[in-house]
Amino acid sequence: MSNTKYxxxxxxxxxxxxxGIDKLQANNISIYDCFxxxxxHGIEAKLGVRPSRLPIAAFCFGALGTTLxxxxxxxxxxxxxxxxxxxxxxxxxxxxxxxxxxVTILLCALGMVATFFFRNHLFPGRTPRVMDLRATxxxxxxxxxxxxxxxxxxxxxxxxxxxxxxxxxxDRKYVSYE
Amino acid sequence: xxxxxxxxxxxxxxxxxxxxxxxxxxxxxxxxVAVLGALLWVVSVSYTFWTGIGAWGLxxxxxWAWDITDFVWWVGIGHAGTLISAxxxxxxxxxxxxxxxxxxxxxxxxxxxxxxxxxxxxxxxxLAYWIFPLPNQxxxxxxxxxxxxxWDAFAISTYFTVSLVFWxxxxxxxxxxxxxxxxxxxxxxxxxxxxGWNGSVKTWQRFEIxxxxxxxxxxxxxxxxxxxxxxxxATSVIPGWHTTIFPPYFVAGAIFSGFAMVQTLLxxxxxxxxxxxxxxxxxxxxxxxxxxxxxxxxxxxxxTELFIAMYSRSEYEMYxxxxxxxxxxxxxxxxMMTCNVISPQLFWFKKIxxxxxxxxxxxIVVNIGMWFERFVIIVTSLHRDYLPSSWAMFYxxxxxxxxxxxxxxxxxxxxxxxxxxxxxxxxxxxKLLLKSSSLQHKTKLAQEGAFPAEQVEYFQESLEKYDSVxxxxxxxxxxxx
Numbered sequence: 291m292s293n294t295k296y297x298x299x300x301x302x303x304x305x306x307x308x309x310g311i312d313k314l315q316a317n318n319i320s321i322y323d324c325f326x327x328x329x330x331h332g333i334e335a336k337l338g339v340r341p342s343r344l345p346i347a348a349f350c351f352g353a354l355g356t357t358l359x360x361x362x363x364x365x366x367x368x369x370x371x372x373x374x375x376x377x378x379x380x381x382x383x384x385x386x387x388x389x390x391x392x393v394t395i396l397l398c399a400l401g402m403v404a405t406f407f408f409r410n411h412l413f414p415g416r417t418p419r420v421m422d423l424r425a426t427x428x429x430x431x432x433x434x435x436x437x438x439x440x441x442x443x444x445x446x447x448x449x450x451x452x453x454x455x456x457x458x459x460x461d462r463k464y465v466s467y468e
Numbered sequence: 469x470x471x472x473x474x475x476x477x478x479x480x481x482x483x484x485x486x487x488x489x490x491x492x493x494x495x496x497x498x499x500x501v502a503v504l505g506a507l508l509w510v511v512s513v514s515y516t517f518w519t520g521i522g523a524w525g526l527x528x529x530x531x532w533a534w535d536i537t538d539f540v541w542w543v544g545i546g547h548a549g550t551l552i553s554a555x556x557x558x559x560x561x562x563x564x565x566x567x568x569x570x571x572x573x574x575x576x577x578x579x580x581x582x583x584x585x586x587x588x589x590x591x592x593x594x595l596a597y598w599i600f601p602l603p604n605q606x607x608x609x610x611x612x613x614x615x616x617x618x619w620d621a622f623a624i625s626t627y628f629t630v631s632l633v634f635w636x637x638x639x640x641x642x643x644x645x646x647x648x649x650x651x652x653x654x655x656x657x658x659x660x661x662x663x664g665w666n667g668s669v670k671t672w673q674r675f676e677i678x679x680x681x682x683x684x685x686x687x688x689x690x691x692x693x694x695x696x697x698x699x700x701x702a703t704s705v706i707p708g709w710h711t712t713i714f715p716p717y718f719v720a721g722a723i724f725s726g727f728a729m730v731q732t733l734l735x736x737x738x739x740x741x742x743x744x745x746x747x748x749x750x751x752x753x754x755x756x757x758x759x760x761x762x763x764x765x766x767x768x769x770x771x772t773e774l775f776i777a778m779y780s781r782s783e784y785e786m787y788x789x790x791x792x793x794x795x796x797x798x799x800x801x802x803x804m805m806t807c808n809v810i811s812p813q814l815f816w817f818k819k820i821x822x823x824x825x826x827x828x829x830x831x832i833v834v835n836i837g838m839w840f841e842r843f844v845i846i847v848t849s850l851h852r853d854y855l856p857s858s859w860a861m862f863y864x865x866x867x868x869x870x871x872x873x874x875x876x877x878x879x880x881x882x883x884x885x886x887x888x889x890x891x892x893x894x895x896x897x898x899k900l901l902l903k904s905s906s907l908q909h910k911t912k913l914a915q916e917g918a919f920p921a922e923q924v925e926y927f928q929e930s931l932e933k934y935d936s937v938x939x940x941x942x943x944x945x946x947x948x949x
Binding site for chain 1: 609611675
């Protein structure tokens with residue numbers, strides 16, 4: 291038994307990679323992940339990746355922003371220190387709109403991006419979990435777990451048939467940046 | 469996108485060329501001049517902080533002048549970046565992919581320049597935080613949320629934060645590209661900056677959602693920012709400021725000046741950085757059309773203002789506009805009219821809007837005109853107030869000039885540093901175009917006979933104006949294989 295942990299199919303063209311996914315799936319070989327230099331439309335559906343729930347998070351953060359923004363205005367302008375400006379009502383709703391709106395947008399953006407970074411483990415200084423250095427340049431990488439799928443010869447031939455430029459057998463999961 | 473034999477690898481190589489190599493002479497010359505300008509800015513701003521705003525040419529009658537003019541000018545310029553990245557993304561205009569990165573960078577640097585004026589004009593800049601509702605030693609006397617100046621503080625800081633986040637999220641995949649091609653210390657630095665990006669399916673999926681939603685919320689945000697800036701004037705009772713047309717008029721003006729600045733920058737950028745294949749005549753012409761359209765909207769707004777002043781029969785309102793056109797600042801008013809209303813109309817001519825030197829000069833003319841617009845609005849409305857005995861003129865001091873000229877230096881310093889260390893074009897997004905809107909791909913499809921002959925002919929005709937497409941390449945389109 292070899293020490294191969296992951297088999298990587300390296301494609302020069304995204305359409306070939308999609309073709310490779312079809313071939314592997316037709317042969318019941320599970321795909322670990324794909325690493326690409328650009329977003330590939332339609333790949334989530336093919337791999338059965340569920341739609342992202344980020345819009346829900348964004349909406350919740352936005353709603354929180356509206357609530358906090360409005361509460362701030364109400365507390366300061368109406369409750370804590372109401373000002374008599376020419377006898378006009380201190381609860382001047384139209385004047386509360388701009389700041390409430392800005393706080394909504396701010397919290398929605400920051401909250402959504404923070405959620406994105408948290409869920410994808412993105413933060414400054416994180417060691418990149420990259421399987422092939424060219425996946426951020428010009429190669430479309432299809433990774434197969436070699437321990438789960440033992441028929442390596444079949445995987446190799448399927449990937450090459452689909453148009454893989456190179457098939458790699460990696461002993462370690464990620465590229466070392468040391 | 470034009471050019472031959474373009475591959476994914478070539479896109480990366482082309483765009484990263486200025487980042488991965490030592491800068492050329494043009495960069496060093498530009499950078500030196502920009503840094504000298506930035507130094508002038510440091511000196512002028514420090515002098516202002518040291519002496520107070522008495523260093524400026526303000527007087528009892530004209531309390532706002534160059535400083536606020538420059539502020540509104542920079543904020544307006546910033547708007548085009550968000551418009552290109554957000555509004556064009558929502559409308560699925562994929563030609564934005566090659567210009568959005570530099571336009572967003574422009575937004576951020578322009579808003580930085582703008583923010584410095586806000587802080588500087590406060591007089592006691594070390595108390596700038598008083599504009600935010602923080603608990604304080606006065607028994608929590610809060611800020612007045614009925615004031616547009618407070619709204620502006622919220623709008624500008626939100627706008628800056630959201631633009632920065634939008635820009636940086638978009639940069640992550642491209643920083644990862646630099647990281648994976650670099651070695652040693654450079655790799656370590658870009659690794660930290662890349663946040664550990666790896667381009668997996670789930671990352672890209674969430675990335676696209678984040679981009680789309682950020683675009684969706686940035687669109688109303690950008691409109692709100694200049695609306696609120698205009699309300700700084702419109703909610704006052706100064707004749708010439710107190711008009712309901714201000715919000716849409718300011719927003720159109722902002723887009724107008726912003727696109728002009730993008731044009732000024734990109735025409736140099738594509739030449740110096742050899743990006744002719746990515747930033748093509750299509751971009752230049754499209755932006756000129758936007759400049760022409762928004763310029764016309766601004767022109768209509770100027771005329772509407774005049775008409776409403778006359779129609780109101782309000783003595784003060786009518787005098788404010790009469791004074792603008794015929795008073796001591798008539799030269800500024802007519803410079804504004806010429807630069808903003810007449811000059812963009814030249815873009816109706818195809819020869820002019822597809823000529824690079826003329827487009828560049830006109831884009832600068834528009835920027836000058838838009839500076840005058842703000843100067844005219846601010847100074848001519850103030851300098852003759854209700855009491856003729858207090859009428860006065862405004863004369864700038866060297867500090868006024870230094871802060872303005874210096875801020876242009878500051879802007880270019882930041883922009884040139886950006887071009888040196890980060891990719892000036894969004895690499896990942898341009899790669900999306902390779903197999904959809906590139907000339908190479910279209911040529912292949914045409915040769916295979918995918919389009920009817922008259923469409924190919926039309927396409928060939930439209931390619932003639934491109935400086936990056938040779939005649940051979942055009943002829944090749946009609947060769948059947």
